[in-house]
Amino acid sequence: MMISLNNRKEEFGMNTISVGEMLKLKKFTFKLRIIKINGVLVSKENYDSTIIHDGDDVQMIYLMSGG
């Protein structure tokens, strides 16, 4: 399946993938981030139950301390 991750095409071998699996597969270990799929925010506690499908638009924002 092909998704858009931060406006870049990204291919995965499977048909669907959970947000949690995607983070592991891509080795995204930084802990504080915001993820939106097709414009809808996914809470951290729902990472493993939220499924990304072919064609989805995934946006990820890194949150850095300091303000």
Add this chain to the structure above:
Amino acid sequence: MKFTEIRSHLGRFKVGIAGAGGLGSNCAVALARSGVGTLVLSDFDIIEETNLSRQYYFKDQIGMMKTQALKENISRINPDIIVIDNQEILDRINIPEIFSECDVIVEALDRSDMKEMLIETVQLKMPGTPLVIGSGLSGWGKSNAIRYKKIDDTLYVCGDESSESSPDIPPMAPRVGIVANMQANTVIEILMKLN
């Protein structure tokens, strides 16, 4: 468009600012100078001497609540701006109450876990309210790494998304000011499109 027209347009809107530190204080002042009519400021902290390296406060304000000092500073710039100040610690329950009826909200918090909590709360409980966040502003130099990113109509990010504050990479006035003013600029861009 003449500045007087821009100012009178912006005067009709209400902007919430979560945090009155480096980002929040500088962003609030830029919005006040531009004529945004009502500002809701939220911060539970008092001013310390170390804050003066980057935050819009003065030596004789050390020990004051940040929101009260900022209200005073804004009134010295433009006494017509309505400033509502709030000193509660923000949480998932009070955020929608404190920032109710705000046309745009600015995330200007320090800790990244608080940023996450505020973003999740505004996006899930205040759908449709545009939120302008700041992420990645510490250190010096690398001006071109700081950028603005529109995720969608309700979420905008200002910063470099990579420099984390630490004792060796402290937040400093120039980069904090760039991000704070970029947030203010984004707020104005959003408000100028509203009727």
